[in-house]
Amino acid sequence: MAATKLKPVDAVVVGTGLAGSIMCKSLAETGLKVVGFERGRLLDTQHDFAMPYVHDELKYDRHSDILQNLSRETITFRNKMSELALPMRELGSFKPGECVGGAAVHWGCHAKRFLPWDFAARSQTLERYGAAQIAADCTTQDWGISYDDLEPYYDQFEHLYGVGGKAGNLNGVIEAGGNPFEGARSREFPNPASKTTQIGQLFSDAVRQFGYSPHSNPTAAMTQAYTNPYKLMLGECIGGGFCGGHVCAQGAKANPLNTVVPALGRHDNFELRTLANVIKINLDSTGKRAVGVTYIDARGREFEQPADLVVLSAYTFNNVRLLMLSGIGKQYDPASGTGTLGRNYSYQTHGKVQLFFEDRTFNPFMGGGGRGTAIDDFNGDNFDHAGLGFIGGSYVAAQTSGAAPIKSKQVPPGTPGWGAEWKKTAAHYYNRSFGLNLHGSCQSYRDCYLDLDPTYRDANGLPLLRMTFDWHDNEKKMISHIVEKSAEIAKAISPAKMGSHKLSAKYSIVPYQSTHNIGGAVMGDDPATSVVNKYLQSWDVNNVFVVGGSAFPQNSANPPTATIGALACWAADAIKETYLKKPGLLT
Amino acid sequence: MQDTASQHAYGFLTRPEVQFLDAAVERLIPADELGPGACDAGVTAYIDRQLTSTWGMHGRNYRSGPWVEGTPQQGFQSRLMPQEIYRYGIAETDAHCKRQYGKAFRMLTGEQQDEVLHALEKDSIELPSLPAKLFFGLLWRNTEEGFFSDPVYGGNRDKAGWRLLGFPGVAASNYNELMYTQTEPYRVEPVSILDMQEGRAALDNQGYPKHVPAQKDGHGRN
Ligand SMILES: Cc1cc2nc3c(=O)[nH]c(=O)nc-3n(C[C@H](O)[C@H](O)[C@H](O)COP(=O)(O)OP(=O)(O)OC[C@H]3O[C@@H](n4cnc5c(N)ncnc54)[C@H](O)[C@@H]3O)c2cc1C
Numbered sequence: 143m144a145a146t147k148l149k150p151v152d153a154v155v156v157g158t159g160l161a162g163s164i165m166c167k168s169l170a171e172t173g174l175k176v177v178g179f180e181r182g183r184l185l186d187t188q189h190d191f192a193m194p195y196v197h198d199e200l201k202y203d204r205h206s207d208i209l210q211n212l213s214r215e216t217i218t219f220r221n222k223m224s225e226l227a228l229p230m231r232e233l234g235s236f237k238p239g240e241c242v243g244g245a246a247v248h249w250g251c252h253a254k255r256f257l258p259w260d261f262a263a264r265s266q267t268l269e270r271y272g273a274a275q276i277a278a279d280c281t282t283q284d285w286g287i288s289y290d291d292l293e294p295y296y297d298q299f300e301h302l303y304g305v306g307g308k309a310g311n312l313n314g315v316i317e318a319g320g321n322p323f324e325g326a327r328s329r330e331f332p333n334p335a336s337k338t339t340q341i342g343q344l345f346s347d348a349v350r351q352f353g354y355s356p357h358s359n360p361t362a363a364m365t366q367a368y369t370n371p372y373k374l375m376l377g378e379c380i381g382g383g384f385c386g387g388h389v390c391a392q393g394a395k396a397n398p399l400n401t402v403v404p405a406l407g408r409h410d411n412f413e414l415r416t417l418a419n420v421i422k423i424n425l426d427s428t429g430k431r432a433v434g435v436t437y438i439d440a441r442g443r444e445f446e447q448p449a450d451l452v453v454l455s456a457y458t459f460n461n462v463r464l465l466m467l468s469g470i471g472k473q474y475d476p477a478s479g480t481g482t483l484g485r486n487y488s489y490q491t492h493g494k495v496q497l498f499f500e501d502r503t504f505n506p507f508m509g510g511g512g513r514g515t516a517i518d519d520f521n522g523d524n525f526d527h528a529g530l531g532f533i534g535g536s537y538v539a540a541q542t543s544g545a546a547p548i549k550s551k552q553v554p555p556g557t558p559g560w561g562a563e564w565k566k567t568a569a570h571y572y573n574r575s576f577g578l579n580l581h582g583s584c585q586s587y588r589d590c591y592l593d594l595d596p597t598y599r600d601a602n603g604l605p606l607l608r609m610t611f612d613w614h615d616n617e618k619k620m621i622s623h624i625v626e627k628s629a630e631i632a633k634a635i636s637p638a639k640m641g642s643h644k645l646s647a648k649y650s651i652v653p654y655q656s657t658h659n660i661g662g663a664v665m666g667d668d669p670a671t672s673v674v675n676k677y678l679q680s681w682d683v684n685n686v687f688v689v690g691g692s693a694f695p696q697n698s699a700n701p702p703t704a705t706i707g708a709l710a711c712w713a714a715d716a717i718k719e720t721y722l723k724k725p726g727l728l729t
Numbered sequence: 730m731q732d733t734a735s736q737h738a739y740g741f742l743t744r745p746e747v748q749f750l751d752a753a754v755e756r757l758i759p760a761d762e763l764g765p766g767a768c769d770a771g772v773t774a775y776i777d778r779q780l781t782s783t784w785g786m787h788g789r790n791y792r793s794g795p796w797v798e799g800t801p802q803q804g805f806q807s808r809l810m811p812q813e814i815y816r817y818g819i820a821e822t823d824a825h826c827k828r829q830y831g832k833a834f835r836m837l838t839g840e841q842q843d844e845v846l847h848a849l850e851k852d853s854i855e856l857p858s859l860p861a862k863l864f865f866g867l868l869w870r871n872t873e874e875g876f877f878s879d880p881v882y883g884g885n886r887d888k889a890g891w892r893l894l895g896f897p898g899v900a901a902s903n904y905n906e907l908m909y910t911q912t913e914p915y916r917v918e919p920v921s922i923l924d925m926q927e928g929r930a931a932l933d934n935q936g937y938p939k940h941v942p943a944q945k946d947g948h949g950r951n
């Protein structure tokens with residue numbers, strides 16, 4: 143069926159989640175005619191986010207209709223190139239969103255910046271430890287920008303999202319109570335840090351004995367009522383315990399639907415087109431210039447929307463896949479090491495020490511809103527890696543994130559998985575346990591990448607994205623080392639029993655881990671090893687910008703969203719200030 | 730207190746299937762001095778309602794072939810939908826029990842039932858149509874869901890699962906203060922979405938439930 147050709151517009155934005163909403167708003171402010179495309183629907187926050195329905199674990203954790211509908215589109219997965227990739231038939235390891243606001247509508251609000259080291263992981267490792275510290279097949283590289291380049295945009299994003307926290311490094315001066323390892327920030331957080339909970343206090347007291355520096359997680363759940371720069375109001379978080387994975391009835395969880403999307407309504411030159419699934423970026427006959435996008439609407443009709451500028455912000459997977467489906471860039475081939483598109487796909491690592499008590503109760507169902515107390519003493523290169531045989535690290539946090547009853551029952555090692563004894567033990571420890579959680583970095587490797595699947599297709603007949611990914615020794619050693627350190631901290635809290643988890647032998651797509659998938663269209667200053675330049679502009683087709691975690695060359699230990707938001711602000715600024723005045727390759 | 734809409738109306742499961750599941754879920758989460766088990770908590774009714782929902786037909790799962798079993802890391806790869814997994818899994822486990830013990834699963838002693846469930850879990854019974862552990866995995870997952878999800882889905886009757894844990898259900902609006910001050914166990918009558926829908930819960934001016942002290946001691950005892 144031939145696509146109906148629509149009237150041209152100036153710019154299109156594909157995907158209206160966290161990054162896309164920011165791109166839409168920035169472009170709309172220039173007066174250009176902008177269309178934002180979203181495959182999902184626009185939620186009606188008054189009714190879709192109403193009490194008590196948002197406090198429904200089964201609905202949001204297991205069956206949510208705001209998550210990607212895999213019956214139409216999924217990815218395929220294999221651990222290594224010698225295996226046959228198979229479709230991810232049900233959601234597990236990660237939960238991409240499918241609605242205006244994207245995955246950020248139901249995110250966990252932990253809004254932490256990356257460390258300065260993260261942006262120069264390779265060069266700083268070489269400088270401090272030499273080449274032998276980095277595994278031979280590790281393709282970790284510098285970002286092409288520094289933390290300092292991005293700092294003003296972190297600041298912009300934090301004010302847009304009302305992030306609460308306490309500065310640990312204000313213009314180079316270390317501040318008491320904050321995270322002393324963070325990069326220098328130019329001003330305080332817009333909102334105060336969340337208070338320390340009982341488990342946060344136990345953790346803080348314990349880590350101080352080791353000389354570590356506890357601090358509150360920066361959070362985008364409002365620690366007080368807040369009005370953002372677009373004059374949009376957010377309410378204070380009540381800590382109702384159904385948070386990560388859930389939408390927020392309080393309007394306290396900063397997300398595109400309460401920080402940016404309402405402000406888009408003020409621009410007549412902006413149009414939001416929902417239930418519109420973009421399947422391709424169209425190129426002119428030279429293949430060097432995009433002329434618009436093709437999409438399929440809710441009725442299955444195909445349309446061609448001509449535009450002078452195309453912004454992809456369709457989450458890591460579809461940013462990469464749409465470039466592949468459109469023939470933009472050269473597919474990475476791990477055998478020959480050629481091509482860049484799909485290269486350096488990575489994820490995040492995790493580990494845990496669980497503490498069980500007889501004499502303490504924690505009421506773990508109260509919480510959420512990113513509340514947690516963390517240390518960064520084992521993050522990035524904040525500790526000496528000489529002789530350890532790995533690079534990177536993790537933060538360790540005692541999180542008060544709520545304890546919904548289907549998924550949050552912890553039992554000591556050796557407890558049967560079901561039956562009479564399981565029941566008694568689960569009931570006994572539900573209120574008497576908490577965990578020290580490790581969230582770790584993940585380097586990139588030659589054999590971890592994305593390409594198009596040769597067999598499986600989506601509901602439109604287009605090839606699915608294929609993920610080839612597994613854990614590597616560097617990450618296993620790193621998590622084991624820090625789990626051991628965390629167990630020492632845990633012992634200082636004197637639990638009756640302890641359990642711990644290190645990284646599994648193989649990465650599995652089954653248990654939920656994080657929606658922190660990154661890479662595949664990475665940024666850099668060399669077209670031989672990156673897909674986009676430091677302004678997230680395609681090297682090959684200069685009127686295409688690719689915004690999101692797809693640009694990260696490897697993953698930090700810290701959650702990605704503050705950096706995705708900052709990169710969106712940074713790219714939008716470059717487009718407004720430089721590109722639109724003189725379209726062409728930005729330098 | 731009547732806590733669910735329809736306690737004995739089954740939309741998908743047949744009578745023998747209901748009997749099988751009542752027996753099986755009760756072994757997984759048995760009644761004891763702490764309170765009701767999964768059978769009395771309505772877990773079979775929960776499973777039945779899930780099976781008639783979109784989920785029971787994997788409406789949001791990717792369902793195109795080719796179908797290959799794959800590695801454990803690649804996750805669910807069966808052609809069967811939950812409706813079929815239960816239908817074949819129950820019939821074939823019962824057939825196994827009749828061969829092994831001369832009786833249907835529901836007629837076995839508790840110890841024998843546990844033996845069968847452990848064998849399913851470990852995949853040491855060969856079922857003709859599906860891996861035993863696929864059936865067991867789904868059964869355990871749904872049992873846990875049915876025991877601990879909101880009673881609006883037909884399980885967790887009288888909020889038995891929440892009373893067992895001391896989970897208060899829908900949050901009250903003062904958690905943000907209590908969270909920092911309450912170190913004693915917070916024991917309140919749990920409030921469900923169903924309670925609020927049916928007008929059984931007192932609400933504050935923000936529309937959150939007002940929690941009242943637990944009538945039962947958090948371990949189901951009066
Ligand atoms: C349960 C959960 C908890 C999380 N907690 C945290 C946390 O605490 N801290 C943190 O930093 N991060 C967290 N995250 C991650 C965070 O949500 C993401 O990093 C963020 O949303 C990514 O922004 P994005 O704009 O790249 O993608 P998204 O926000 O997902 O937006 C992408 C949008 O593109 C749309 N789209 C995709 N393909 C197409 C197409 N072909 N045509 C049209 N539209 C398309 C999608 O429907 C979606 O709306 C969490 C995620 C989840 C799921």
Ligand code: SF4
Nearest residue numbers: 379380385390510511
């Ligand atoms: S914990 Fe806070 S941010 Fe999270 S859903 Fe509840 S009120 Fe919203």
